[in-house]
Amino acid sequence: MPPSHEAAAERVHFIEHMGQKVLLIDYSRCNAAMMRLVVEEGHRVISRELPNSVLTLNDVTGASFDGESVAVLKSRVAANAPYVKRAAVIGISGLQALIYEAVQAFSHRRIPLFPSRAEALQWLVSDI
Numbered sequence: 001m002p003p004s005h006e007a008a009a010e011r012v013h014f015i016e017h018m019g020q021k022v023l024l025i026d027y028s029r030c031n032a033a034m035m036r037l038v039v040e041e042g043h044r045v046i047s048r049e050l051p052n053s054v055l056t057l058n059d060v061t062g063a064s065f066d067g068e069s070v071a072v073l074k075s076r077v078a079a080n081a082p083y084v085k086r087a088a089v090i091g092i093s094g095l096q097a098l099i100y101e102a103v104q105a106f107s108h109r110r111i112p113l114f115p116s117r118a119e120a121l122q123w124l125v126s127d128i
Helices: 003-011 031-048 067-080 096-107 118-123
Strands: 012-017 022-025 054-059 084-090
Touching: 003 022, 003 031, 003 118, 012 031, 012 118, 022 031, 022 118, 031 067, 067 096, 067 118, 084 118
Parallel strands: 022 054, 054 084
Antiparallel strands: 012 022
């Protein structure tokens, strides 16, 4: 059964950390088809917010990518830039590091990588 938009929507939601709203975009263990849907859902949510207001935590633990999902990710990360105040990534391992670097280069954004969710959340809300 192909992934559904409803399942993708469940992976994109706001959480609160230290009184701040953080958009959790959970790509963890996504296959490439679900990855594309979650990327689009993330963009839909982010683009409804005020410019330079969104804090995002992107979890890519165990996610799978293909050429199409990487292209969609690059495009949407660039399109989200005006809305995102800070973004952090967790869960990068192995060959995902190459995709991470490619997305940053294409989008002209530096998105810091953190070893844990706690560290990423702390950085996202610090000095705001």
